[in-house]
Amino acid sequence: MSNLIYPEESYTIIGKCMEVHNNLGAGFLEIVYKDALEYEFRKAGIIYEREKQYQVNYKGIILSHHFYADFVIYDKIILEVKGVSGITDEFTAQAINYLKVSQNKLALIVNFGELKLNYKRIVL
DSSP states (O other), rough: TTTSSSSSHHHHHHHHHHHHHHHHHHSSSSSHHHHHHHHHHHHHHHOEEEEEEEEEETTTTOOOOEEEEEEEEETTEEEEEEOSSSSHHHHHHHHHHOOOOOOEEEEEEEEEESSSOOEEEEOO
């Protein structure tokens, strides 16, 4: 486990996600899981920003549209919350782009839409 980036922080985040999934189960909209996660993060004293805005630089210009990470935790880990039937390649590509723009090194895609919590680590 020593080769994992931010292993303790990741463990804490996934633990909070499991807490939420264990209490709510599958089937809610993503916003419900985000609200519950925010409650758990605040209660645990975890430093986070919700819906953090990032600008996109294209060939030296800042595009008029931005992207919003669901959560940025500990100012270094992007957490994307999903409530769908599975984690797709499109979600992975999205997380990679978010990492590039944010210059963070780790993104966690967490899917609450399945009977068992599913997550994926994306490292740049």
